[in-house]
Amino acid sequence: MSIYPKIRLWLNDRYDVATVEQFVDSQIHKPLPKETGFWHTFGSLSLFLFVNQIVTGVLLMIYYRPTTNTAFESVRYIMTKAHFGWLIRGLHAWGATLMILCVLIHMARTFFMGAYKKPRELTWVLGVAIFGCTVTFGFTGYLLPWNQLSYWATTVGTEITGAIPWAGQYLKTLLRGGEGVSGETLARFYVLHVVILPWALTGLIATHLFLMRVQGLATMVRFGEEKPIEKGHGVPFFPHHVLKEGVIFCLLIGALVTLIVLLPVELGEKADPFVTPEGIKPEWYFLSTYQLLKYFPKTIGLFVSLIPQVLLLLWPFIDRSPERNPHRRLWALGIGVVALVAALVFGLLGYISETTITWRGEKYELDVYAKPHKVCPAENGNAH
């Protein structure tokens, strides 16, 4: 205990320790508006999960080898030989899923509470970029285990870029590092996943947090009528809000560990470019886009699927009314709810497409559009 003053003295001889201390102190104890509730914790949860991804990602890199001959085997090594490898990989894989979920909830919270409005438009735009980065993380990371599912999902996923007019084929080749998905693709995705995206996302998150800290959290007050928090009226970030976040963290970690143990991430079968497995589907966060693309011709589908993303990015500049309370922004509320429902419906359709379900004792085969076709047992018997 008595060592800190000595270190402080040593540092103080060299740096302006008092200013740093004052800054750190003001940041730690920064008062938050009284309205700050549980919904506000999803931002920090996303940040926590990002840190989790970095730590577990670095640990996975110790054993992972990104070549077609060794990628699958090294993941197998992590799963079967390395102590707690299953846990580290589970934390990384399920952490990614939960991170995307948290980012989505955080975005929805911001949207419905009108927190993206003036003066926080740029924070929103950065947030959309963070979301894009996170999803790209998911897409590139999915290929790395080099199993059948990841190989073919990547083949289908990168195929979509080919539909872009003029530049499509070049983009596809650039992305894949050749004609098809190969060792070159693996190397490219690996570099994106472990070098480029982490630094990009770190920069984006830092700026996003900086803006948030500078401007403070939005309240439900119309813009222009916001007042600085009076002394003693806010909720201190530490320890009050952090404790609230602590409660949610506990639940999140519980959920993470439960998912890892009850729904373990599979190793799968090694990628085989000559055998296409049936019913290739992307990860859940791409399902709605994947399903939407099916209903349109290639190029048109691509543009249609881009509309929600462009809308999302430009939303603060489209909806410029000063009102934040959702009850007084029925238009925005409606659009938000419709978009969420549409994403859910398309995602669900994508999930059940190309499967067989039994409903009220009848078997139905669902085609790519998730349209049910009754399977008649007698007819089936004749066909074979």
Place this chain on the structure above:
Amino acid sequence: MNAARRIMLAGALCWSAATAFAADTPWTDKCTEQTRLFTGSAHQAAGLKCEDCHTADPKTQTAKDKQTIAESCAKCHADVRKMNPYGLPTDQLESYKTSKHGEALFSKGDQRVAVCTDCHGTHDILKVRSPEARTHPSNITDTCGRCHSNEKLMSQYKLPSDVVAKYKTSYHAHLVLKKGDFSAPTCVTCHGNHGAMPPGTKEVGQVCGKCHVRQRELFEKSPHAEAAAAGAGLFSECVSCHGNHAIQKASPELFQTSCIQCHAKDPKQLAVRTATVGLIRAAMYGYSQATTQVQAATIRGLPTDDDQLLLQEVKTQVTQLEALQHTLAMEQLKPIAAHADDLVRQTQADIAGLEKLEWWKRRGLIPVWAFLLSMAALFWAKRKQLES
């Protein structure tokens, strides 16, 4: 079309070509079609000329009978000095004469039987190893089938005309024709080529044993071998159970259909069959069960290296059983079956052990949640304390 007619037709073609040319050109220049066929043949490559086989203009000759054809081929092909440079044998005519084909031709003058040209062709003869040759393993079946699938012709000899069709349904044909495995047998592998004749009931086991060495060896130790040796025609070794031309990949099903052919009223022997089938089936079932379990565990990412090794050993036992049952010796089968069973159990126990670990992981969730919930409660209490 039989060969004699072919030769006549060739002569006719040559003759009609000849009328179109001036009478003083040599007869060989007029045979454009034959020359075309001859180009690229093995004989052309060896530097042969028309005159080497055709002593004179075929137009002026009557069609040769098949005996003459065989003898004229043998002029070179039975000459050791001529054949040596090509590494070819010289006993073709001699062995042909011992064949059913040769016997009929040389002793009865039967012109319907196959002679050299029927299988090898005339002008366009190719080496056996060239894939287009009529005698190449991938084509020989159809070459034999030109006569042996001809119902009308075969009925004259009281021979079945479905042998080629049957062969084509066999596993051997699957290997040769579909998989391109030319080490698998075609007609000539069992029947011989120049000395073609069906192997007798005594010899058939030797013929199969050429490739299936181990099975043959084991079979010879069985009571069936004695039966085959004793009662001529009673038991024709391999064929009695496996069939001949339409031979299929052997499976335990074979016991159901073959044993009753002789032992239908023999409950004691049928009991042996049931026991043998039971052993093999159980071992196979155990192997497939264990394989499925190990595969599922591997896909899940559980450590199954040792189990994959065990499976390999189980497979060895099962394959050994399949060969060993030819001895009909239960006392030899039982220990291997028991070993296979042991290994399967060991594999399954190992997989169960891995499952148990997974179960412990799930159990571990209880303390984890207890800890996390109490931490959450502590944080909550601290916050309440701060607020008050």
Place this chain on the structure above:
Amino acid sequence: MNAQQPVSRQKFLDVLIGVGLAAWAAAFVAPVLTYVWPSQRRGPGTQTASAGKVNEFVEWQTKVVAVGSHPVIVVRTPQGFRAYSAICTHLGCIVGWDVVRHQIACPCHAGYFDINGRPVAGPPPRPLAEYGIAVVKGEVLVKST
């Protein structure tokens, strides 16, 4: 006494939280450290297995060892150690050693391989794949090449 009670309760809560957080940190660090600690002498890159000490082998003695999930037969010849895949190229049985013939023998269909792994008798269509051998400090190591 009465005035002191809330203070001690507060202290108690702080201690509990502190102990909890410390336990939490330990529960995080422990698996990470064991994960980082090598679980075998070589990593996932090369598949290597030990066939035992050199002096455990007399001349022409053999041993089947597992390299990963693949059985490998190791033979000590007068010229040194040789190692081959122990999976017969015919139907995949595990091969053994024929003491009399000095050849690798398959128990299923009497296939024989010579000391160079080439099939010399019976149905095996291809030679056995050869494995690399290294003798390090008296230990015979087999590695897939």
